[in-house]
Amino acid sequence: MPKIIVTSRYMKSGSKQKSNYVKYIAARESVVTAKSNMPNAPATQKQKDLISSLLKEFPESKNSFEYTDYTANPTQKTASDFISEILESNADQTAAKENYVGYLANRPKAVKFGTHGLFSQEDTPVDLNAVIKEISSHAGNVWTHVVSLRREDAQKMGYDNLDAWKELIKRQIPNIARWSKIDLANLKWYAAFHDKETNPHVHIIVYSTDPKEGFLTKRGIEKIRSGFANDIYHDELYHLYGQQTNVRNQIKNLTAFQVAARHNNFRHKNHSF
Numbered sequence: 481m482p483k484i485i486v487t488s489r490y491m492k493s494g495s496k497q498k499s500n501y502v503k504y505i506a507a508r509e510s511v512v513t514a515k516s517n518m519p520n521a522p523a524t525q526k527q528k529d530l531i532s533s534l535l536k537e538f539p540e541s542k543n544s545f546e547y548t549d550y551t552a553n554p555t556q557k558t559a560s561d562f563i564s565e566i567l568e569s570n571a572d573q574t575a576a577k578e579n580y581v582g583y584l585a586n587r588p589k590a591v592k593f594g595t596h597g598l599f600s601q602e603d604t605p606v607d608l609n610a611v612i613k614e615i616s617s618h619a620g621n622v623w624t625h626v627v628s629l630r631r632e633d634a635q636k637m638g639y640d641n642l643d644a645w646k647e648l649i650k651r652q653i654p655n656i657a658r659w660s661k662i663d664l665a666n667l668k669w670y671a672a673f674h675d676k677e678t679n680p681h682v683h684i685i686v687y688s689t690d691p692k693e694g695f696l697t698k699r700g701i702e703k704i705r706s707g708f709a710n711d712i713y714h715d716e717l718y719h720l721y722g723q724q725t726n727v728r729n730q731i732k733n734l735t736a737f738q739v740a741a742r743h744n745n746f747r748h749k750n751h752s753f
Contacts, residue, residue, distance in 0.1 A: 484629055484712060485543060486705035488696065491572045491580065491622040491685070519557035523550075527559040534566045538573075541566045545630055545679050561678060568674075572624045578616040580624075582608070584672040584683050591642045597672040599646060601653070611670055620691030623660060627708050628681035637712055645673045645682045648711060655707040659700035662688045 523531075531550070534541065541547060546562040568587075572580050581598070584590065585608050590597030594605035615622060627648075634640045639648070649671050657664040671684040688694045 483545075483633070484627070484705075484709050485545065485679075485681075486628075486701075486708055487540070487543075487569065487626045488701045488704055489572070489624060491577060491624050519560075520555050523554045523556055523559035527556065527563070528554075530563060531559060534563065538566055538570050541569065544569065545628065549678070565678075569626060576616070577618075577622065578612045581612045581615055581670070581685070584670075584685075587672075587674060589674045589676050591673045591675050593642065597674075598670050599642075599672070600668075600670050601650065606670065615670075615685065615687070618687055618691070620688060621694045622685060622687045623694070623696060625656070625684040625686065625704065626681055627684070628679045629712070630679055631677065634680040639712065640675070640680055642673045642675075645680075646671075648708070649682060649684060651711060652704075652707050656684075656686055656704055659696065659703045660686060660688075661695040661700075662686075662693055663690070666690050666693060 541562075544562070544565050546558070546565040550558040550562040567574075571583055575583065585596040585598040587597070593599040596606075596608050598606045598608055598611060600606055629637070629639055631640070638644050649669075653667065653669060654664055656669075657667045660667075666688045667686065668689060669684060669686045671682050673682050674680070
């Protein structure tokens with residue numbers, strides 16, 4: 481089955497040190513864009529040094545598609561893609577809440593739903609400024625989820641457009657509420673679809689209107705991941721299970737045939753006496 485990456489964690493207000501660190505990384509000449517004149521040239525030493533530093537700060541970045549591509553083929557482009565992925569996937573850890581919400585809504589790859597990329601349960605435009613104020617002043621826990629597919633898998637499964645991701649999230653919200661220990665009536669969420677070249681993905685922000693409500697365990701995170709995976713790959717799983725059932729039936733029929741053959745052979749030998 482094609483790989484799906486789902487990350488879930490608390491949103492933390494970024495410290496000044498980390499915020500400055502991200503600005504420093506983004507501005508360095510070692511961040512080579514896809515428009516480089518030599519994108520397929522070997523990764524520069526500055527890129528390698530920066531990636532080494534980033535991995536010490538964000539070791540979970542090794543789970544990304546971009547890290548796999550970079551280690552398999554360490555070019556300037558794959559290095560740049562990996563650096564950009566680290567910055568994006570860790571924005572919730574390095575920026576203040578209000579900056580993070582604005583970033584999701586207005587990032588260049590964010591597919592716009594009205595004047596920005598933020599959407600929610602209702603198919604009506606979201607007041608971005610109101611949401612920024614709402615989340616930044618929220619006293620309770622706020623969780624972020626990122627669901628990501630490789631481009632070829634997203635296209636194969638039909639998740640290369642905004643509408644498909646919106647409907648997917650809506651279907652999975654009850655599951656997210658359940659495993660986040662949040663009453664569905666109290667749950668609020670916002671999301672943005674980023675149509676990235678290498679891996680289309682969605683960022684989801686979830687919290688409860690009751691600041692005291694909500695608790696997400698490792699098991700809950702895995703259940704949320706499984707919910708998305710099973711939904712996205714439902715047809716493939718159905719086909720796979722169908723194949724497995726057919727194989728089991730064939731084995732069962734073959735076993736029955738062999739038992740019957742041995743029984744008939746035994747009877748024949750006894751009869752011959």
